[in-house]
Amino acid sequence: MPSERALTAQGLVRRACETHAGRPLATVDGETWTYGEAWERGGRLAAAFAQRGLAAGDRVGLMMSNQLDYFTGLFACLRGGYAAVPMNDMLTAEEFEYMLANSGARGALVGGGFTDTLADITPATDLEVQVAVKDPAGEQVPLEEALDAADGVHDHPADPDDLLMLPYTGGTTGRPKGVRHTQEGVAMAMLAHVTELEIRDGEEMLFTTPLPHSAGYVAMSALVQGAHFTVTAGFDPGEFLALVDSEPVSWTFLVPTQIYRVLDHDDLAETDVSGLETVVYGAAPITPERLEEGLEAFGSAFIQLYGQTEMPDIGTILPKGDHVAGADQVGSCGKAAAMVDLRIANPENPEDTDPLPAGEEGELLMRSPYVMERYHERPEATAETLVDGWLRTGDIARMDEAGYVYLLDRASDMVISGGMNVYTTEVEDAIDRHPGVAQVAVIGIPDDDWGEAVHAVVVPAGDADLTADGVRETADEHLADYKLPKSIEFVEAIPTTPYGKMDKKALREPYWEDEDREVS
Structure with missing residues (x-):
């Protein structure tokens, strides 16, 4: 039997639902349920x-x-x-x-x-x-x-x-x-969300992204504050602006692609956004130019978060006060959240968790009370990722003297397109099922709307009459739409490292050489 003082997500949510029983919990398509x-x-x-x-x-x-x-x-x-x-x-x-x-x-x-x-x-x-x-x-x-x-x-x-x-x-x-x-890890993550994302008592929150994704963790956390959620089935910039204009929305979570759609929408100029006090974003890079537009449109409302599924959402935070147009820290993902320890470590030696000096590039390591317990039935992957209490993120970064973290590359080769995680090996496996494909490498390339776009580099097999449409049709049989390559190029050979592995860094370099930041 758990202790009466044990911290669990069940206990936090039960108390919230009992305390706020008469408050509106969520509204979808005009229907509202109370807590x-x-x-x-x-x-x-x-x-x-x-x-x-x-x-x-x-x-x-x-x-x-x-x-x-x-x-x-x-x-x-x-x-x-x-x-x-x-x-x-x-x-x-x-x-x-x-x-x-x-x-x-x-x-x-x-x-x-x-x-x-x-x-x-x-x-x-x-x-x-x-x-x-x-x-x-x-x-x-x-x-x-x-x-x-x-x-x-x-x-x-x-x-x-x-x-x-x-x-x-x-x-x-x-x-x-x-x-x-x-239960305890989720409870700690809930409290971290509330404090770091400035979720206040009775907050009026608008969710347009999938609840089984990051939005669900945010919503569960906000129960503690008796918040009310307006939830849409998906994202439409016109609908978003109409809800902000007609409802008392004070807080929202968006990915940068959605922010761009809102900024470019004709209705923005006529929409009253004065009540929108917090706009949390993450899951993909945002360009300094578009951020400046956002600051002009919404004021000092922006909070950036960085986290992973293994440590839900709250790893680093760039708060409202740090969103200053032209300031160096705007290119960072912020500093360690209150319950998080960060360090940059040697990316070449997974067992080495000693911190590197400020300014040096290495792998970002994090630890907190809400790091995952382990991977499900994957002991080897767990041992590679959780080392001496640290979560090895697979992201390459540097940390300056002030503690701001600048993400530079992604050791795990994951692509974040429109806020959704796309794993390159999964896309490669799907494309490789085409009989005309001899070899394929999938990378993320910069895209103004999506942050990163999925790009496939394909070596045709022998004299195969391979087309981009044919490759996409094969991939479409096995992958969700957001994982499909947005562009495909055919080459005679894919470069390799001295160890014989595909050199994705060499493939990415021409696309990213003029970009300041490769990952979210």
């Missing part, structure tokens, strides 16, 4: 899962677009002691199948639009209980039916070490890795 209503609904779904055989510690897949019932699924996991496996709605059936199977998920809450996909992939998973928000298929139980049949609510007291979140990230193997976050 009390959502907490009750999550408790009934937890009971429905338990009645159908799920036990504390079982994994539950959350497979849906942004909607109110995302909170039903999240709260069911919090109340029932289940571990949530959040999956964004841009994944392919192949990707959904892998994550559900690898996680060992026994339960799932699926949104409309994905029920047929889930029914098709179920035989390859361990799923035993499937609940559909609408349009059930196969063995899925309609959500309302499950809630009506539930025997009250179900609560399982959580221990700080219990698994709560199992999101998936990519890696050098080309397969996503499950990242295990405990």
